[in-house]
Amino acid sequence: MLYVKAPAKINLTLDVLYKRPDNYHEVEMIMTTVDLADRIGLETRKDGQIKIVSADRFVPDDNRNFAYQAAELLKNTYGLSEGVTITIEKQIPIAAGLAGGSSDAAATLRGLNELWNLNLSLDELAEHGAKIGSDVSFCVYGGTALATGRGEKIKELSVPPTCWVILAKPKIGVSTAEIYGGLKVDNIEHPNTTKMIEAIENNDYPLLCESVGNVLESVTFELYPEVVTIKEQMQRFGADAVLMSGSGPTVFGLVDHEARVSRIYNGLRGFCEEVYVVRMLGDRNPLA
Numbered sequence: 001m002l003y004v005k006a007p008a009k010i011n012l013t014l015d016v017l018y019k020r021p022d023n024y025h026e027v028e029m030i031m032t033t034v035d036l037a038d039r040i041g042l043e044t045r046k047d048g049q050i051k052i053v054s055a056d057r058f059v060p061d062d063n064r065n066f067a068y069q070a071a072e073l074l075k076n077t078y079g080l081s082e083g084v085t086i087t088i089e090k091q092i093p094i095a096a097g098l099a100g101g102s103s104d105a106a107a108t109l110r111g112l113n114e115l116w117n118l119n120l121s122l123d124e125l126a127e128h129g130a131k132i133g134s135d136v137s138f139c140v141y142g143g144t145a146l147a148t149g150r151g152e153k154i155k156e157l158s159v160p161p162t163c164w165v166i167l168a169k170p171k172i173g174v175s176t177a178e179i180y181g182g183l184k185v186d187n188i189e190h191p192n193t194t195k196m197i198e199a200i201e202n203n204d205y206p207l208l209c210e211s212v213g214n215v216l217e218s219v220t221f222e223l224y225p226e227v228v229t230i231k232e233q234m235q236r237f238g239a240d241a242v243l244m245s246g247s248g249p250t251v252f253g254l255v256d257h258e259a260r261v262s263r264i265y266n267g268l269r270g271f272c273e274e275v276y277v278v279r280m281l282g283d284r285n286p287l288a
């Protein structure tokens with residue numbers, strides 16, 4: 001069995017520039033991986049089938065699973081006779097804005113590249129990933145990056161300043177399509193992506209905290225007021241910056257002093273069941 005790590009991502013920025021004629025939104029986002037990860041086990045099958053095994057009942061066990069789609073894509077593209085059993089040990093909350101499904105697909109692409117000796121480059125795997133979902137390309141590389149287009153064009157960035165990341169997920173799942181659908185593109189307060197890149201490249205933590213922004217917050221906040229409550233609580237408990245990740249509902253707080261981490265964690269645990277304290281992984285290496 002080959003094991004591959006599938007880390008979650010957070011958005012330090014998420015901007016929508018316009019709606020394209022193909023109905024996708026043209027985005028500009030800065031994403032980074034964190035050390036909350038699913039574990040993907042891959043085992044070749046001689047019968048040619050693709051099977052998904054997971055103890056989590058919310059993980060689809062058929063071709064709706066992005067990891068299944070990843071295996072099927074490689075199998076069909078390269079005319080392979082082998083199949084694979086994909087075991088998904090889920091740690092990343094589902095439908096949370098943390099790209100769990102996309103990361104599982106990316107880990108499957110990376111793992112099968114080895115298991116099936118395909119010798120594909122990361123760029124080639126990322127290109128395949130884009131056919132499965134907009135966030136899969138980023139997840140193939142991991143680390144920290146600026147994603148443009150519909151999210152599939154990736155430019156690697158430096159490792160962000162060191163800090164703690166506290167993730168809090170309210171007990172709801174959010175549909176990414178619903179949130180993008182509710183966005184009024186003519187009436188957006190855009191985050192300053194250039195400033196965020198500067199903060200990352202100069203290792204400037206205060207500037208990073210100042211520059212976080214996500215245009216989807218207003219849409220999700222309106223539909224799910226519990227997400228606003230979590231953001232406000234996290235701010236009240238003393239996080240340096242607080243932002244919703246992706247289309248939500250997970251909210252993350254950044255803190256650079258360890259002493260404040262437990263205060264925020266304990267405060268949030270009072271009314272939110274799923275709270276995680278993690279680190280940014282920063283660069284591409286820890287994916288192996």
Ligand code: ATP
Nearest residue numbers: 065066094095096097098099100101104135176246
């Ligand atoms: P993003 O941040 O990319 O918008 P997300 O974290 O909000 O994604 P996911 O956890 O990927 O959302 O789940 C979205 C949907 O994808 C779920 O409703 C689930 O049915 C489906 N899905 C497909 N494959 C997987 C997988 N491997 N793990 C979890 N969900 C999956």
